[in-house]
Amino acid sequence: MALTKSSSIEDLCINTIRGLAMDATQKANSGHPGLPMGAATIGHVLFTRHLRFNPKNPKWPNRDRFVLSAGHGCLLQYILLYLTGYDLTLEDLKRFRQWGSKTPGHPEYGVTPGVEVTTGPLGQGFGNAVGMAIAEAWLGARYNRPGYNIIDHYTYVLASDGDMMEGVASEAASLAGHLKLSKLIVLYDSNHISLDGPTVMAFTEEVGKRFEAYGWFVQHIDGMDINEVDQAISRAKEQKDMPSLIVCRTHIGYGSPNKQDTAAAHGSPLGAEEVILAKQNLGIPTDKEFYVPDEVLEEYRKAVPRGRLLEDEWRSLYEQWKNEFPELAKEFEMAQEGQLPEGWDSDIPWIPEDSDGMATRNASRTAVNYFAGKIPWLLGGSADLASSTYTDIKGEKEFQAGSYDGRILRFGVREHAMGAALNGMYLHGGVRPFGGTFLVFSDYMRPSIRLAALMEISPIYVFSHDSVGLGEDGPTHQPVEHYAALRAIPNLLFIRPADANETLAAWRFALTQRHRPVALALTRQKVRILPGTKDKAKEGVEKGAYILLDAQGTPDIILIATGSEVQLCVAAKKELERVGIKTRVVSMPCERLFLEQGKDYIEHVLPKAVRKRLAVESGVSFGWERWVGDQGDVLSIERFGASAPYERIFKEFGFTIDNVINKAIKVLWQG
Numbered sequence: 132m133a134l135t136k137s138s139s140i141e142d143l144c145i146n147t148i149r150g151l152a153m154d155a156t157q158k159a160n161s162g163h164p165g166l167p168m169g170a171a172t173i174g175h176v177l178f179t180r181h182l183r184f185n186p187k188n189p190k191w192p193n194r195d196r197f198v199l200s201a202g203h204g205c206l207l208q209y210i211l212l213y214l215t216g217y218d219l220t221l222e223d224l225k226r227f228r229q230w231g232s233k234t235p236g237h238p239e240y241g242v243t244p245g246v247e248v249t250t251g252p253l254g255q256g257f258g259n260a261v262g263m264a265i266a267e268a269w270l271g272a273r274y275n276r277p278g279y280n281i282i283d284h285y286t287y288v289l290a291s292d293g294d295m296m297e298g299v300a301s302e303a304a305s306l307a308g309h310l311k312l313s314k315l316i317v318l319y320d321s322n323h324i325s326l327d328g329p330t331v332m333a334f335t336e337e338v339g340k341r342f343e344a345y346g347w348f349v350q351h352i353d354g355m356d357i358n359e360v361d362q363a364i365s366r367a368k369e370q371k372d373m374p375s376l377i378v379c380r381t382h383i384g385y386g387s388p389n390k391q392d393t394a395a396a397h398g399s400p401l402g403a404e405e406v407i408l409a410k411q412n413l414g415i416p417t418d419k420e421f422y423v424p425d426e427v428l429e430e431y432r433k434a435v436p437r438g439r440l441l442e443d444e445w446r447s448l449y450e451q452w453k454n455e456f457p458e459l460a461k462e463f464e465m466a467q468e469g470q471l472p473e474g475w476d477s478d479i480p481w482i483p484e485d486s487d488g489m490a491t492r493n494a495s496r497t498a499v500n501y502f503a504g505k506i507p508w509l510l511g512g513s514a515d516l517a518s519s520t521y522t523d524i525k526g527e528k529e530f531q532a533g534s535y536d537g538r539i540l541r542f543g544v545r546e547h548a549m550g551a552a553l554n555g556m557y558l559h560g561g562v563r564p565f566g567g568t569f570l571v572f573s574d575y576m577r578p579s580i581r582l583a584a585l586m587e588i589s590p591i592y593v594f595s596h597d598s599v600g601l602g603e604d605g606p607t608h609q610p611v612e613h614y615a616a617l618r619a620i621p622n623l624l625f626i627r628p629a630d631a632n633e634t635l636a637a638w639r640f641a642l643t644q645r646h647r648p649v650a651l652a653l654t655r656q657k658v659r660i661l662p663g664t665k666d667k668a669k670e671g672v673e674k675g676a677y678i679l680l681d682a683q684g685t686p687d688i689i690l691i692a693t694g695s696e697v698q699l700c701v702a703a704k705k706e707l708e709r710v711g712i713k714t715r716v717v718s719m720p721c722e723r724l725f726l727e728q729g730k731d732y733i734e735h736v737l738p739k740a741v742r743k744r745l746a747v748e749s750g751v752s753f754g755w756e757r758w759v760g761d762q763g764d765v766l767s768i769e770r771f772g773a774s775a776p777y778e779r780i781f782k783e784f785g786f787t788i789d790n791v792i793n794k795a796i797k798v799l800w801q802g
């Protein structure tokens with residue numbers, strides 16, 4: 132293969148990207164050189180001709196967003212960020228995939244300036260971008276005024292063949308087409324190669340036709356041609372009522388004489404000999420590593436004054452808008468900064484003990500509507516389950532095409548897409564998103580939940596039907612193992628409130644979080660208002676666990692529970708103390724928060740001297756051994772559920788007052 136050497140400054144720029152990608156993977160002895168080499172033209176055109184950004188202020192609110200959904204090709208993004216003047220150096224490229232570097236193996240939000248989202252699990256970035264486009268549309272509809280387009284930008288995605296195979300991208304694409312998110316432009320790096328070999332082994336569909344069916348504007352181009360890429364993006368930006376997919380035919384590992392268009396260029400360095408051959412092919416000096424010609428750096432660094440001018444123009448417009456609409460500007464700035472309005476929690480409708488009980492999902496509906504009335508940028512919805520999760524905001528419109536100011540999101544039966552979109556909405560900034568489904572379907576959202584925890588962002592998950600208490604739907608819908616599975620995710624706050632007051636407190640606490648996602652697990656069945664929660668729930672939820680009811684003097688036994696099972700312990704305490712057994716009841720809505728309180732508080736709630744303990748939870752016992760110790764026990768469910776009215780299920784599985792009493796007495800007798 133003999134390629135024409137660089138004939139223009141743009142060719143030189145593009146080949147410099149390829150050379151840096153080869154050198155960085157070779158030095159790290161790890162990485163994916165193929166995509167950056169094949170998609171270098173796409174990246175170059177996007178960053179130099181279309182993307183509106185300011186390298187010296189990566190958080191400028193009206194910047195275009197760029198999402199590298201094909202996160203394995205992160206070197207393309209790192210190289211472009213360095214070249215265009217972000218806070219990234221050539222030394223950072225040399226430290227690719229090394230401990231503590233700004234250039235990790237896949238893009239990580241908060242690690243590398245200019246990276247908008249953590250990507251790598253394929254399809255997730257695509258879903259995040261749909262969420263960003265939703266946020267852009269909502270913010271524009273709420274804050275823009277005639278002559279003042281304060282929020283008016285595009286979300287660009289670079290996606291791979293692998294992204295197009297993953298189901299989450301399909302769900303998100305379907306939703307984006309329905310919503311007519313015209314500011315969303317996806318550049319599909321169609322190189323026909325995946326890790327195992329040619330995509331034809333498993334992937335022969337017409338992707339463009341699928342996206343046309345979703346309601347997208349689709350173009351097919353030569354992704355190696357500068358002008359074709361440029362013109363296609365321009366045409367995509369002209370669309371006003373549909374998102375765009377640009378199918379870019381590219382060549383993975385472009386320039387490598389022996390590995391171009393093969394899987395050998397995908398996930399491993401090319402090798403020293405092949406790097407030399409590829410550089411010779413591309414007209415790159417073979418005696419230099421990490422070579423960046425002065426004229427290339429000069430060309431790319433034009434992005435700095437260009438970006439400064441773009442932001443200055445926007446800020447000038449913003450100041451005019453702010454002077455004309457000061458209250459709107461105040462709200463906008465609070466939302467952008469993640470602040471909460473004054474008095475946002477001043478009159479929470481706490482519920483007295485003598486009130487009728489209610490399902491905690493009903494209490495969550497009360498919380499949603501109370502806080503939505505205080506926080507205008509709180510918006511969310513459910514995966515076709517609003518009638519069960521109670522996530523609708525009363526009096527608000529639906530977010531739909533032509534009604535982008537609606538605060539009720541209809542995700543459809545798309546939990547995968549909902550989870551990814553919530554992350555994208557939060558990352559975009561200016562909105563506080565929540566989404567609801569049944570707890571058992573958190574399985575479908577788990578990759579997105581994990582990434583939210585990894586990125587240290589704070590979407591809110593409203594999971595109803597939290598136990599076998601949902602009843603007749605049976606074991607397919609009864610999440611016995613999900614408490615433990617979600618508690619295992621680092622940095623996720625899984626909260627299972629015991630009654631309506633703990634639910635209100637959990638929502639209040641969730642809204643104060645900025646670096647941790649919060650998952651609420653809520654009952655379908657009614658639970659009583661427990662004694663003391665009206666006064667104790669706020670602090671109790673914040674601390675993760677608290678003494679709900681105490682014994683007179685040192686307790687003989689401590690009953691620990693979460694969710695609807697706390698009421699069983701409250702009732703059991705009354706009977707145990709009637710026969711002289713001093714009993715403490717501890718509600719533990721959030722184990723992780725409790726662990727963070729430190730030894731003194733943990734000792735206060737669960738003193739080591741009281742070794743007789745019984746934990747009660749309608750799920751698997753995994754994890755409770757930490758709290759019950761060697762002289763305690765757990766009333767749990769170690770099998771899948773059953774189909775029957777919930778009262779019968781709880782009775783059959785032993786979740787009755789009498790059984791809690793009997794188990795407690797048995798614990799006291801042991802040892």
